[in-house]
Amino acid sequence: xxxxTSLEICAGAGGQALGLELAGFExxxxxxxxxxxxxxxxxxxxGWNVIEGDLRQFSASSFKRVGLLAGGIPCxxxxxxxxxxxxxxxxxxxxxxxRLVDECRPQALMIENVRGLLDAVFDDYxxxxxxxxxxxxxxxxxRLFNACNFGVSQLRPRVIFVGIRKDVADKYAWPVSLDTExxxxxxxxxxxxxxxxxxxxxxWREQANxxxxxxxxxxxxxxxxxxxPTRAKRAWASLGVDGHGLWxxxxxxxxxxxxxxxxxxxxxxxxxxDEWQFSGRKTATYRQIGNAFPPPVxxxxxxxxxxxxxxxxxxxxx
Numbered sequence: 001x002x003x004x005t006s007l008e009i010c011a012g013a014g015g016q017a018l019g020l021e022l023a024g025f026e027x028x029x030x031x032x033x034x035x036x037x038x039x040x041x042x043x044x045x046x047g048w049n050v051i052e053g054d055l056r057q058f059s060a061s062s063f064k065r066v067g068l069l070a071g072g073i074p075c076x077x078x079x080x081x082x083x084x085x086x087x088x089x090x091x092x093x094x095x096x097x098x099r100l101v102d103e104c105r106p107q108a109l110m111i112e113n114v115r116g117l118l119d120a121v122f123d124d125y126x127x128x129x130x131x132x133x134x135x136x137x138x139x140x141x142x143r144l145f146n147a148c149n150f151g152v153s154q155l156r157p158r159v160i161f162v163g164i165r166k167d168v169a170d171k172y173a174w175p176v177s178l179d180t181e182x183x184x185x186x187x188x189x190x191x192x193x194x195x196x197x198x199x200x201x202x203x204w205r206e207q208a209n210x211x212x213x214x215x216x217x218x219x220x221x222x223x224x225x226x227x228x229p230t231r232a233k234r235a236w237a238s239l240g241v242d243g244h245g246l247w248x249x250x251x252x253x254x255x256x257x258x259x260x261x262x263x264x265x266x267x268x269x270x271x272x273x274d275e276w277q278f279s280g281r282k283t284a285t286y287r288q289i290g291n292a293f294p295p296p297v298x299x300x301x302x303x304x305x306x307x308x309x310x311x312x313x314x315x316x317x318x
Contacts (some may be wrong), residue, residue, distance in 0.1 A: 009071035013288035019298025039279030109163035119220035139169035149177035197253035217290020
């Protein structure tokens with residue numbers, strides 16, 4: 001039976017890869033440079049073909065029958081926190097993504113990034129990307145989505161770029177938001193917070209009565225196991241959470257004060273299933289989680305791409 005396949009770049013801890021899997025895609029390979037993230041992928045999916053290395057040194061020429069090229073390329077070039085240097089930032093991998101498209105000519109391309117990519121300062125950059133993809137035979141489009149509209153208990157706006165090959169572009173439609181509201185932080189994490197019998201957990205649940213602010217994973221140069229800059233910490237404090245660090249386990253039964261989250265709690269906020277394991281110590285684990293693409297959002301977009309490409313089921317597993 002024919003299958004729709006995918007090639008994942010900048011795979012990280014597998015948030016987008018998991019979403020694609022849930023949408024029906026079968027991965028031919030996943031490319032990732034960070035050792036801990038590669039270990040995370042292998043732990044959870046031993047059968048996945050994880051290629052550990054620099055994307056700039058990777059060639060997609062042996063994946064010419066792939067249906068979808070997808071990935072979450074580094075955000076700092078387009079983020080205000082990274083000074084929005086765009087193509088002047090050494091971490092800009094959009095040119096490599098386009099190179100890979102040219103090498104393997106997938107039926108579709110899906111790239112996730114920060115909302116800053118839609119700022120006016122990047123109008124010329126986006127136009128250049130679109131022109132390059134159009135020249136290769138794709139119909140490109142950008143869309144801003146918020147994870148909370150797809151069941152994720154987090155205010156997390158993200159830009160999704162989708163390029164569909166001309167012959168199937170008319171079959172593609174962007175996903176629509178869910179009708180249901182996501183759980184509040186208190187509702188989502190109540191069972192994890194009470195794991196050690198914390199007596200104040202019900203009172204805390206009442207205070208944590210809205211969704212989470214954006215999780216910020218940081219980079220290798222900056223960031224650690226805390227929940228972001230000062231404004232984010234204030235938002236967490238309003239939910240009864242101390243955002244100045246992470247704990248290894250839930251609060252004890254007699255704990256008094258504002259609890260901190262564990263990495264497992266942040267993973268649930270990001271939309272990962274509880275059985276998804278992460279490799280590395282606390283900082284490395286949180287960095288993987290905070291930088292991930294929420295699987296439910298990836299699934300929603302990928303499902304629409306899958307439906308469009310299913311009109312031509314011609315790509316088989318290599």
